[in-house]
Amino acid sequence: MSNLKIISKLKWKIFLWSILFICLYLALFYGNQFGINQRIIILFTLVLGTFTQIFSGITSLIAIIPFVGPFILKVISIPIFYFLNALGWLVSAVAIKKGYVNELSKSRTVTLALLVGIIIGYILGNVIPLDK
Secondary structure: HHHHHHHOHHHHHHHHHHHHHHHHHHHHHHHHHHOOOHHHHHHHHHHHHHHHHHHHHHHHHHOOOOOHHHHHHHHHHHHHHHHHHHHHHHHHHHHHHHHHHHHHHHHHHHHHHHHHHHHHEEEEEEHHOOOO
């Protein structure tokens, strides 16, 4: 197979990986200006990637159970998101009372970026098939 065919076949994956590396580079390069240590960015990326793979593997095993698997996933995943949202609101209320408004706004921005990334990843995961 020629290099041109390989590149044209994997163009979306190459595009997504390049965007991922550009975002990671920008986070490492501009993170100091926003008070974020580079070690924290690298550790967060590794930990998030590891837990995402573990959660994905467990949910894949549950999803292969016929008829009941997808229902179990919906029953488990929706309350988890509600719990995390409620926990975020409680922590925000405590932080506002203690006077950490600037730090709270920064953390809410990071949380919003994370949720948008999860949504984009979910959409791209359903649009771009793994095997052709």
